[in-house]
Amino acid sequence: MANMIENDVFLAFSTYATIVILKMLLMAPLTGYYRITRGAFANEEDVGKSGDKKLLRTHPDVERVRRCHQNDIENIIPFVLIGLLYSLTGPDLGTALLHFRVFAASRIFHTISYVGALPQPSRGLSWILGMLVTFSMAYRVLSAVLFL
């Protein structure tokens, strides 16, 4: 597999893919933090033997982080999958880096604007920017490999 590991585009892809997946994974502990501080749990076994059933509820802050996590799943995983195929089509390094960097930045800003409840269109624009990067890579993949 030396040929992959020696390819700069693939190294850059691996780096940015890992960064955005780690960002997505960190939404889970963040949800846990909000569940504990807001006292809003989903499972009976999570509120202890005392069984304080009042803590089995939803809380707007917890639901907000969960929606942000879900949006990551809907956007970051397609980016990584399409990006892997894109990297294998041999794109120009500068063009590839531009795609990866814009996507990573857009998703970090998306999380800040979602969890921080910043006024629109900050969240909307960062979401669209990430989508456009993935669409651009998908266009390149289909142009390069189309085999129906």
Next chain:
Amino acid sequence: MANMIENDVFLAFSTYATIVILKMLLMAPLTGYYRITRGAFANEEDVGKSGDKKLLRTHPDVERVRRCHQNDIENIIPFVLIGLLYSLTGPDLGTALLHFRVFAASRIFHTISYVGALPQPSRGLSWILGMLVTFSMAYRVLSAVLFL
């Protein structure tokens, strides 16, 4: 990486994987369309400064599209991941194309029957067909590479 790009099965996989991921990504704008036309939003910042809190609600049509999107995540991502490994096991091109085409068709029909609320078992059968394709590829992967 020329060896991958010159492999017909991998080209076909890349094509169909990109198509079904794009189909999945399009569920997000479709959700947005239903949120706007039905007036049902999840975030306070999405309903504007006027703060029409009545629009912070769920609507059956929005929830239906979101369930369809979630079902895509649960089925299309496993297809792409297993399909990538399957393509690397060197399957016969005709067999591989059959798997990819049936899966893509089943998921497009699944979306039509879900969003259009077609009578069962149209949605159920298209979901099962997609699952069977993924199971068939997983069986081939495990048969070819088993290393526990």
Next chain:
Amino acid sequence: MANMIENDVFLAFSTYATIVILKMLLMAPLTGYYRITRGAFANEEDVGKSGDKKLLRTHPDVERVRRCHQNDIENIIPFVLIGLLYSLTGPDLGTALLHFRVFAASRIFHTISYVGALPQPSRGLSWILGMLVTFSMAYRVLSAVLFL
């Protein structure tokens, strides 16, 4: 692509990735089983022409399996994506197998403790263990390939 298929780490990765994805896919029929036995459906077309609207409801057992499925999506897909990149960095076979086996075991135990509603911290610990495996692989990927 012979070089991938002849690499033991990649064979082991393919095996464990397929196993955990199959485990995740099986949550869907399990959800269906609980929906039918508990009489709790999400779509009007699923309750038949008689239109027994009382069956359009949520049930704690169904929601529990769905949360377990969602947790799988949040954890197993990142494992497979990071694990693919990790396998390409040429790790020691023993170390790689340790990562894959611990992850697979932790997720199987996570499902048992979630669906069986075992007392905490059984579910929490199995979740954290899986996360640690993915973080460890991500650390190795970033150490080996960092290209920003």
